[in-house]
Amino acid sequence: MRPLLAAFILVGCSTFSKSINVFPVSSDLNFGAQAAAQIDKDNQNNILDSARNGVIYRYLYSIRDSILKNNEIDHENRFPWRIRIINDPTLNAFCTPGGYIYFYSGILKYLQSEDELAGVMGHEIAHAAKRHSTDALTRQYGVTLITYLFIDTQYHDLTNIAAGLAFLKYGRKDELESDEYSVQWLYNTSYQATGAAGFFERMSASGGQGIPAFLSTHPDPGKRVQHIHELHKKLGGKTGNKYQERYKRMIAKLP
DSSP states (O other): OOHHHHHHHHHOHHHHHHHOOOSOHHHHHHHHHHHHHHHHHHTTTTBOOTTTTHHHHHHHHHHHHHHHHTSOOTTTTTSOOEEEEEOSOOOOEEEOTTSEEEEEHHHHHHOOSHHHHHHHHHHHHHHHHTTHHHHHHHHHHHHHHHHHHHTTOOOHHHHTTHHHHTTOOOOHHHHHHHHHHHHHHHHTSSBOTTHHHHHHHHHHHTTTTTOOGGGTTSOOHHHHHHHHHHHHHHHTOOOOBOOHHHHHHHHTTOO
């Protein structure tokens, strides 16, 4: 056994993998492309065509671009940050590793203003930009993956779980970090930086009924609202725009 490999194994998954992601960024791109291809195939009858629905897609991309151009976001120019809409009443949104963003029409209709959508989008971008999916894989498979990497094995077995990474249940730390980046990134745009809080407030008022999958590991909307507002205040509490009427006009174009 190679000495360096032996040393890593002795360190063990419990310590080494907490601070180091053993995957190169190219793995996020590969996993994301595989996941997106499978998701597109599985939802081929429900994904809104970007050509026939150009107005609404251009609208979503303009929100994405506002977030990206006003912030220094990890892998901004390397990840595609592609957006697709799945025509389904599910209250959910997610982003694969490598930056493939999906919104269900259900959550788009549930949100009430453009800043709320920007807040949710910023949250999902953060999961990809901060590489939460491959971080989670490192924590789960740490020593095994290190072994594969050092003996030049391509760990083909892990490619089989690529699609599942899109629906990964993130831990509390990752969810809070994504909330925080959403506030910080929106603060540098014209949007009200607490946009995501409006969504959580309605979830809290409903008693958490119908809570979307991406909140399942941290399902207390009330605490997330408080955290978002506290961070906004620390940043200076600048008042931004909600663009509520513009949002209503655009979402009315959804099927």
